[in-house]
Amino acid sequence: MNIRKIGVIGAGIMGSGIAQVAAQAGFKVILRDINQDLVDHGLAKIRNNLEKDKSKGKRTEEGIKSILNNLEGTVNISDLTSCHYAIEAAVEKISIKKEIFRELDKACGPETFFATNTSGLSVTEIAGVTGRPHKFIGMHFFNPVPVMKLVELVKGAKTDANTVKTTTTLIKDFGKEAIFVEEAPLFAVNRILVPMLNEAMFVLMEGIASAEDIDKGMHLGANHPIGPLALSDMVGLDTLLFVMDTLYEETRDSKYRPCPLLRKMVRAGNLGKKTGQGFYNYS
Ligand code: 3HC
Secondary structure, eight states, rough: OOEEEEEEEEEEHHHHHHHHHHHHHHOOEEEEESSSSHHHHHHHHHHHHHHHHTTTOOOOOOHHHHHHEEEESSOOOGGGGSSSSSEEEEOHHHHHHHHHHHHHHHHHHHTTEEEOOSSEEEEEEHHTSSSSSGEEEEEESSTTTTTEEEEEEEEETTHHHHHHHHHHHHHHHTEEEEEOOSSSSSTTTTHHHHHHHHHHHHHHHTTTSOOOHHHHHHHHHHHSSSHHHHHHHOOHHHHHHHHHHHHHHHHHGGGGGOOOHHHHHHTOOOOGGTTTSSSBOOO
């Protein structure tokens, strides 16, 4: 099938990034979230990113117009009926993802491909609520989506070869590089990265070093572009807690227990950049 129209479900950090990348690549995109404020916020974030590019001389006003012209927002899942490909990027809760795909499965024609941008939940389990598990795949982007080149492609138990082929082409059209990983808790990159972020929180909690020095240490000592605590704030502490909880529950290995400081911060609503307070203050 010739993919021209893409539905993106979830207008948060990841969903708006995916919508931007798809619209930039010339696809028609419908961005859906559960209320108009969330949709407007996602579209505003994209506009803001494009304006920043323009101020650096990387885009023209015309170029921005044509990208925005490819984008449409909605709160109705039924508006995704005519999409050739639907990419879900809602919160990292399996019950919510399943509910979205139950609705999508009813709304979209049988030709539509489905992908979940999960950070590490079971693709097979989510695909199982649809009548098209063969047309379902894990498509894991990295934050910030417009910048990070990688997408992990994760086959569910029933994903067929045509879905893998179509999705690989789509990722290339988005200007990204794919790696192929087997279904496993947290796949490959997060399995390595997120326990490191969690460990940085233990180092902070145990009073071994300050947040600033932990981040400076990993930036200057390991050449990471930003330190683990600043990165955690960027990804969102709620997402990281979901991800660590999944890894721990799936493996029951105590080395993956979420840091108590992470849980405490999430309970306090200090989720990082998106709430203005995480390990650092962004107000
Ligand atoms: N959206 C769009 N573009 C962004 C952006 C955003 N949110 N944040 C930064 N950028 C762009 C900037 O505009 C800039 O573009 P330019 O090169 O054209 O000027 C470029 O990225 C570099 O940004 P800055 O100069 O402001 O700052 P840095 O040099 O520190 O780069 C960074 C920012 C690219 C975010 C860099 O710090 C980095 O690579 N950090 C690590 C990111 C990472 O590890 N991501 C993976 C997270 S894990 C994940 O997503 C998985 C999930 O499942 C949990």
